[in-house]
Every structure is written in structure tokens, then in C-alpha cells.
Amino acid sequence: MLNRSVMRTAFRLRVSGLERLPRAGPFVITPNHASDLDRLALALAAALPFARLRRLHWAGDIVRLFHSVPSRLFCRIVHLFPVDETHPAAAVAAASRVLAEGSTQVWFPEGWRSPDGPQLLLRTDVPAVPVRIAGTFEALPRNRRVPRLHQVTVVFGDPVALDVLRDEGAGQTDLERITDGLRRRVMALSQT
Numbered sequence: 001m002l003n004r005s006v007m008r009t010a011f012r013l014r015v016s017g018l019e020r021l022p023r024a025g026p027f028v029i030t031p032n033h034a035s036d037l038d039r040l041a042l043a044l045a046a047a048l049p050f051a052r053l054r055r056l057h058w059a060g061d062i063v064r065l066f067h068s069v070p071s072r073l074f075c076r077i078v079h080l081f082p083v084d085e086t087h088p089a090a091a092v093a094a095a096s097r098v099l100a101e102g103s104t105q106v107w108f109p110e111g112w113r114s115p116d117g118p119q120l121l122l123r124t125d126v127p128a129v130p131v132r133i134a135g136t137f138e139a140l141p142r143n144r145r146v147p148r149l150h151q152v153t154v155v156f157g158d159p160v161a162l163d164v165l166r167d168e169g170a171g172q173t174d175l176e177r178i179t180d181g182l183r184r185r186v187m188a189l190s191q192t
Contacts, residue, residue, distance in 0.1 A: 017156030
């Protein structure tokens with residue numbers, strides 16, 4: 001509630017495309033990543049209805065977010081599971097289990113903390129929902145500690161199947177084509 005209030009008042013959060021989210025079944029939300037506001041998923045969490053948040057799981061850096069008992073308890077409450085960037089296969093396996101249970105997973109495919117994000121889609125073959133988050137870089141660039149008040153917008157795209165991403169993307173391998181297909185879908189959302 002606090003996060004939602006701050007994002008909607010201080011950052012004038014605007015959300016569109018929520019009606020595009022699948023009503024049931026597992027899927028992966030694949031937002032862009034431009035700022036610590038994205039990495040902490042504050043804008044995305046504030047954009048989603050409470051009913052969706054209950055079935056939503058996030059990947060979080062094991063070093064930054066799981067360093068103490070209180071932070072581990074917080075991570076459990078908000079459905080964060082640990083990701084060690086030196087063991088990406090373990091992160092993909094954990095996220096795959098979340099999807100096998102029928103839940104939704106947030107996965108930043110371009111983030112340096114999840115270098116094998118598209119492997120999750122290859123391994124599970126669930127739809128991806130591209131999401132464009134805009135304004136977070138202006139609000140909190142990487143070299144800044146205190147955010148500026150700047151409007152943040154979250155746009156949800158249509159769910160897309162793995163085969164469509166593979167066909168739309170460019171590259172030598174399936175991973176490269178899927179990553180490029182997702183990137184193109186996210187960028188296209190800036191036009192809406």
C-alpha cells in the first residue's frame with residue numbers, strides 16, 4: 001500500500017494495458033530495466049492490482065536482498081526468491097518451478113542480474129507479457145541516490161508465444177532471436 005501510494009502520488013504513476021494480462025495460467029512478465037526503481041520493481045508492483053500480486057514471484061539478488069534475517073523474511077512475504085548471478089541455471093530452475101505451480105514470474109530479460117532470462121521462456125514455453133516502464137531513468141539514474149519527482153508510466157503489452165518471439169527476432173541462436181523479439185515488443189510499447 002505504501003509503495004502504491006508513493007508511486008501514484010510522487011511519481012504520478014500511469015498504467016495502461018492491464019486488460020491484456022492473461023486471466024489464468026502461468027506467464028512471464030518481461031519489463032525493461034533502466035533504473036534502480038525498475039530493479040526494485042517498485043513501479044511494476046504499484047501498477048499491478050493486489051489480486052495479481054498474490055500469485056506473482058520475483059527474482060532478487062542474493063547478495064543485496066538476502067543478507068539478514070529481516071530482509072529474508074521480507075523477501076519471503078513479497079515472493080522474492082534468491083538469484084546468484086554466478087549460477088544462472090539455478091535461477092532459471094527456481095523460476096521454472098514457480099511457473100510449473102501456475103504462478104506468474106517477473107523476469108528482466110535484459111538485466112545483468114538475469115543473463116539467461118530467455119532460457120526461462122525456452123525451458124517453460126509459457127507466454128511472455130512485454131512491459132515498457134518509462135520515466136524511471138529520469139527519476140532515478142544509476143549515479144543518483146535520491147530520486148527526482150518525475151512521471152513514471154507502465155504499459156503492458158499483449159501476451160506473446162515463444163514461437164512468435166523466435167520468428168520476430170533476429171540473431172544466430174534461439175536465445176538471441178527470443179531476446180531480440182522481446183526487445184522489439186517492449187520498444188514498440190513506447191509508441192502506444
